Amino acid sequence: MIPFTYYSPTRFVFGKGTVNEAGKQTAALGAKKALIVYGSSHAERSGLLKRVVDSLKAENIEVVLFGGVRPNPVDGPVYKGIEVCREQGIDFVLALGGGSVIDTAKGIAMGAVNEGEVWDFYARKRMPQKALPVGVILTIPAAGSEGSGNTVITQESTLLKRSATGECLRPRFSILDPELTYSLPLYQTACGIVDMMAHIFERYFTNTEAVDLTDQMCEAVLRSIIAAGNAIRENINDTDARDTLLWAGTVAHVNILGLGRVEDWSVHALEHEMSALYDVAHGAGLAITYPHWMRYQLQFKKARFVQLATRVFGITPKANDDETALEGIAKLSEFWTSLGMPTRLSEIPGFKESDIAIMAKKAKRSRPGELGNFNPLNDKQVEEVYRTMI
């Protein structure tokens, strides 16, 4: 184990009907005027937005609506939101949605109280020390952003997808009302499942030694997510499985599973360039990337892939480590495919082979010429991994 600091001050409020507590939670933080950031018109049509607004108004909190945030969020709405906050004297940002909405809300909260160019935080030219307080009502499991101090945004002019990090970005509360997720179609649910599993994999693939405790915890949550995913494929209305997924998505990314270990994050970097370039869901992009990345890395490192195969996918160890590992990766891929996830770049509408060089060049390196920490990929290898995905 390596040294760590674990600080997760978000208040998680989990349970059916908890969306009605939005007003009370916001008022408890002393907010007077809240910007509600949301996405699609679904929140409007379903009456969810109205429930949230009513809940805030009942606590005498003024409300300003800020809708229209799209999946794979871009910087435009962040700039607009910052302007609205300043003009209207907003003192609280409430995100109602999934990862894209929450990340946009965090960008707005950060920009509203910091002078200068907000993209500097994403470009890592500076770190945010302050932001407006952010609250979350999560509508899609697996965002992870509901419990993290991160925000990921794409700069439209460059199509660079980058993250900013700061303790001030951690939501003050996150309302996890499983009923909001009960009507989610299988495809979006599957994207969430892949995303939360990927959040665990980024932590699981490490060279840090003596990490049995977090290994066991990672494997435990992975097995439980897989069981819930299988249950939902069999019965889309399995509310127990939906409840499990909603909380598992938070556990996967609140970082309790990554403590004391060097994390990897190369697959997220590879995928970010896909969803920056194409209209592909983050989860779907990760479903394409992970199995290929695993098979590619297997030539360099075997033990972790064998451990994943045996402990998470119940593979009986073969005489040959490669065989054991590959059987585990095949099981993973089968599971994701059974949920309707893609497996190749060629399945993405608009994909051209010539884009690979562009994505490989743009993918953010951990250090000059190196992507990831588990087995860092050099520039040539980054392109090679993308090519295996065609």
Next chain:
Amino acid sequence: MIPFTYYSPTRFVFGKGTVNEAGKQTAALGAKKALIVYGSSHAERSGLLKRVVDSLKAENIEVVLFGGVRPNPVDGPVYKGIEVCREQGIDFVLALGGGSVIDTAKGIAMGAVNEGEVWDFYARKRMPQKALPVGVILTIPAAGSEGSGNTVITQESTLLKRSATGECLRPRFSILDPELTYSLPLYQTACGIVDMMAHIFERYFTNTEAVDLTDQMCEAVLRSIIAAGNAIRENINDTDARDTLLWAGTVAHVNILGLGRVEDWSVHALEHEMSALYDVAHGAGLAITYPHWMRYQLQFKKARFVQLATRVFGITPKANDDETALEGIAKLSEFWTSLGMPTRLSEIPGFKESDIAIMAKKAKRSRPGELGNFNPLNDKQVEEVYRTMI
């Protein structure tokens, strides 16, 4: 799963040498004058206390020492500490020690800023809404108190051991420096191992359905603790195993493992009366209580004990559930015994059979006539369980 709120705002600082950060962490909270609560003279002799004092003084924080807290903490020092805080204008309470010291520090912090009788909080006549901020430097794994909003104290005049709970009691920071635990003898280490496993068991034994995620997580942490315990028995200087135990003790009690499920807590209630009456370590008392409680409960409920046996202790399921379960309980008992833990009340110096009626009467019921939630024990059964432990 049942609804829950999860709020754990403690900043955990884990790593070798982090004890030197005590001053910085305390100063970051704006403290000017700290009461350092500690126990034995070991902290003085080893130079640890001086390191902490120097660290605070380097940040211009005034320091008042408050030593001498004994294991199985009683109310006397709490009252004395409250007086000192008021007289000296203390604005921060820093606990340097294990569970007894931390719980005493929390009692002091709570009493210092609330008028009236502090025992009322333990008697559950009122709930604490405010307390002086508390920081922790943990010297013994498994306290759990370093990440919880609880304090357990014995009232000397009645020998009642009771707990108070409140968000304001959660430590603002907890420094987990594994080096402080490296010289801990096997017996104390074993007490810690039993205590942290018991903290998980209290959550594990539940009737709440659809709790696979937290079940898997409980089992993961239990397996990792057992592996670390075996490693330390083989080699008392296994620092990797010591690091694991230190963090596992916090994970076990920070409540991430108990979310969404009804917890039991009958065994802690049974044990509290033992350590209130005799000079027995809390962990040793739990080592006596749990296997007997499990065997007693097995006549009423089987599934959970079978699950524990197969998933944590790797028992191959037998044709008969009782047999599987009993083999698991025997493995648990063997593990604890191998670490030097007692198995029977008759091993406690001063134990008399006539005390059983006294303990049975005093043990705090969950509801009138009922102890625990998994399979509540009536008054007669409480006494019966104690008798099986003789």
